[in-house]
Amino acid sequence: MIEEEFDSELEEESEPIPRLFTVTHGDISLLQLREGAIVNPSNTGLILGSGVSESIARRAGPDFQQKLHMARSGLYGNRLDPSKAIATEPGGLTAKRLIHVSIIGKKRVDTKLITNAILNVYDLAEEIGMTQLAFPALGVGLGKFPLEEFVELFFKITIQELPRSESVEHVVLCLYDEAEFAVAHDYIEAHESEVPEIITLELTRSTNWAGGLS
DSSP: OHHHHHHHHHHHHTSOOOEEEEEEESOGGGOOEEEEEEEEEEETTOOOOSHHHHHHHHHHOTTHHHHHHHHHHTSGGGSOOTTOEEEEOOTTSSEEEEEEEEEESSSOOOHHHHHHHHHHHHHHHHHTTOSEEEEOOTTSSTTOOOHHHHHHHHHHHHHHHHHHOSSOOEEEEEESSHHHHHHHHHHHHHTGGGSOTTEEEEEOSOSGGGGGOO
């Protein structure tokens, strides 16, 4: 009887934790990830100047850029090398951490850089114990990386990384607008059969759901 109960406990402990993969659009800086991180596509100098970075800087607060300068000063060569990631406090954003990943630098923004950037963010999120993780489309603005290629890369990496993560349970891909969302929606809907059963896929045109996260 004791052995049967012990076996039953082992089976319960080995059950995989369900994962959630949300695709939406809107201002990523408005997402409320109290147990997670928002990803900021940055440059090697950690200067928040345009696009998603500008929105993040505005909501993080007037002193946030100075704090990033201080964080950069502790890096080798006083720069965040392309595709590398660093975590900081979130400033005024409703998140546990900000993860800055260097996209714009001396190197051309290509498939290798974007792939490494996504993987490095996942690795760092795992290292610092985030349960929630929100990405914008990396490199598609100033970097001129094709949105269709980013969506394909992000989808393929996420359906591999999310199920085996020990901490991240919910990943959000937050596109800039409805046009970007439509591209992602069409690709993911066409490849929905590739999503592992452990992942629940959620395609929503509204970011209102974010307010309910805790």
